[in-house]
Amino acid sequence: MTTEPITSKPRRKVRNFSLLSNRAGAAFMLPAGLLVSVFVIVPFFWVIFVSFTNRTLIGRTALNPEFVGLGNYLALFDPATFFQRGQFGFSLILTTQFVLASALIGQALLGLLLAWLIQTVPPWVKRITETFVIAAWILPEVVIGFAWFAFLDRDQGTLNALLTGFGLPPGDFLLEQPFWVIVVFNTWRGAAFSMMLFNSAFSSIPPSYFQAADVAGASSWQKFRDIGLPLIRGHIVTDLILITMWTFNTFTPFLLTNGGPSYRTELVSIYNYRVAFQDFQFGKGAAVGVIMMLINLAFALVYLSLGRKKAPKS
Amino acid sequence: MASVEFKNVSKSFNAFKAVSDVSLDIGDGEFVCLLGPSGCGKTTSLRMMAGLETPTSGQILIGGKEVTHLHPKDRNIAMVFQDYALYPHMNLADNMAYPLKVRGEPVQKRHARAREVADVLKIGHLMDRLPSQISGGQQQRTSLARALVYPAQVYLFDEPLSNLDAKLRLEARGFLNHLQRDMGMTAVYVTHDQAEAMALATRIAVMDQGKIVQYASPIEIYRRPATTFVANFVGNPPMNLVEVECEQGEGQLLLKGEGLTMQGLPMTDAIGKALATSGKKLTLGVRPEHLAIAAAGASNTVTAPLFANENMGPESLVTLDRGENARITARIFTDDHLNVDKVVTLSFLAEHVHLFDGTGKRIPVAGE
């Protein structure tokens, strides 16, 4: 064979070789950087700025907002009205109860139960159950909202038809128990995520662990308590933080209840929407947004610090 | 083909010095193995030749031309990777022909050339398969074919056989040896397997902690290991190393270790110098194949309780227990069952003895 060096254009010196030079790397990051800056990072700082003004959607202060200092925050936390229905405090407490009941208790526990159950049941039962649980999660939110609207309809809805069939009294649940409706609704909607996360956590445990317990004579409950649960502790923490953040920010119940009747299902996200886009008070809405972001920030920091600890230190 | 030269090359990753001040020259047509344990800097050195790492300091020359800061694509080299790096979305023909494609060769010409090389490597019938559809040995040969498909100045191998099972590895090793004889290519080959290095190399560079400890022909490294590290790394089982104390007689030395005595080693200036700096303690080395079951009245012997007696077919490995990490192994060539007592005495000849000073450096024996 002969040696023929490749002829090529004048070469730039490689200072420190990497697969993508720093210059190319920066160029590659530019489009994403611009989009994220404009639509994620700028809003973060802009919302803080707007929250100190009396900006409105229409009228004189739409174009020339005035600086009002902490005025919006003082209004939100005014002790005289804080706990009244339709006020910020009421909404915040409602949201806390909603997160506790529908995410931490509803979704997480139901997801854990489902994940454990489908480990042991015959494949066809597993497949059918999984299909419906996941369908509730992947279908678009307006479709789900409409499905529940029909399901809960007072006169014709499937739920009341069933209750009557079992000899139980029907009810207009959207009117009588709106809070519990959105709790059940959100549990139903989101249990799939916890189920899938726990399911994959369980299946990452070597089967020999459970077989060893079988040989030692452990019951199903003992296997769950002594082997399954301790080994997926990290996944449980991850799951709880994620579903808390998602449930705290969810807007989906709006599609079922519009925040009513009389503010009884007005979560902070819906409150934020009403203040900003129905009452047109952008300054006040921005203040609500800032508080929501602070709460999100707290959860995100906890979550990211957990993730960092998990990552190998090498 | 071309020569390769390292001039005082160092490479640091943050605080870690992977390669420190290495100088090496590889002649045109040589097959050099970089041999050492993991983390010794051999792979980093190879990747600097390829241009996949940039030296922190020093110079690299290929064919007499400086390439230290040249992009890999401009070096005209070929490389076989440990994980083969076969592109999963291309069939074997396209995989092998890829270097020709980036050189602007027309499709037909490059596929014809790939076919030629593939036929030599006995994978010509697999050209339409994807890498995921062939065996590990075939994948290894495909990656070799991709390196051979174009005329490169230097061929680099990064542990190319380490993912093969033992039998295939022997076969592939033999083929590489044949190829080197056939083509006379300049090759640099990284391995941690001393047998592979012995079998393939014209010269071996033994590396430890970022430095070259010895750079010599395989025979030289086997016969005259420069340090206890080399002595211990090359040879299977490795050389037996025993701490001994020296007593000087008239122009002769008396060596004593636990259960070991040796007389009549001629005193030399080199030994004298070593004794002057490291006191009376030296390290004595004997290869397992140079030990024998002692006949009555043998003079250079080591005696200890038997630890293990392993029959390997053509030979037996007899291991004596002189405490943890101080075992001595002998290779006794016999295809018969070897009967040994509970306490065994082994003997060796003075001409097979290696001596190392307190720092582990070899002391030249008389006549060296």
Added chain:
Amino acid sequence: MKLTLPAYVGRIAFSALAALIGAIFALPLIWFIFAPFNARAELGLAIPDPWTLSNFATVFGNSYAVQALWNSFIQATGGVILVGAAATLAAYALSRSSVPGKGAVTYTLLLFSSVVSGSAAMVPIFLIVSAMGIMDTHIAVILTFAGGLLPTAMFILRDFIDSIPKSYEESAMVAGASPVQAFFDVALPVIRPGIVVVVVWAFVNIWGSFLIPFILLRSSDNMPASVAIYSFYSEAGTPIVTLLAAYALIYSLPVVALYLFVSWKFGFRFFGGIKA
């Protein structure tokens, strides 16, 4: 192995419980299996007699409904192209270049993207879009979603690219390929499965979203199907149930199809972990 009687009963109880939960989850959805095919569908559960596709004909005869589906398609496709392209380039740079501070960039992005949710940032997003003068346009929705989904998309893709051996590109470069050739000939085809997953994820997210288009769009010409369905059933008067049932089913089909595609191609859990 022979099961003891209590173990056998236990198994049946487990299966029964699992099936019961499955049935409860199915209840609110069963209506959707029948109503779209029933020409006289109401909110009550009824088996169609006869089964008919007339509701679908009504949907396709309704120009507003068809326009809304088309709008959903434009917005989701536009967003997906932006997210796919920008995330691939950025994730590749984050994984393969040694641009200083890229670790901090990733961390900051992740933090911001989980803090700045649509429902917390609706006011400033509205203000930015209005300041840019693109209120009530497709491009407003596309850009907003691209910005919002990119951090997560980049993170998923960077993980994916990190798991691919660098020796692919290295071997290409040693063989004479330029960085650009190595990227297009070798890296891009190898990371394509990751891109597909991200693209599907982004599509499903945009297609199904309600709040952002609800805030940013005013005219019915630009409304996506999600907002159209909401206005169909929430506005005064009785909803046209027959139309809605069929329309909601058509609107759900792409999501279901993509979900099935991804779980068939990449397994169940992969998709499970990344819908956010």
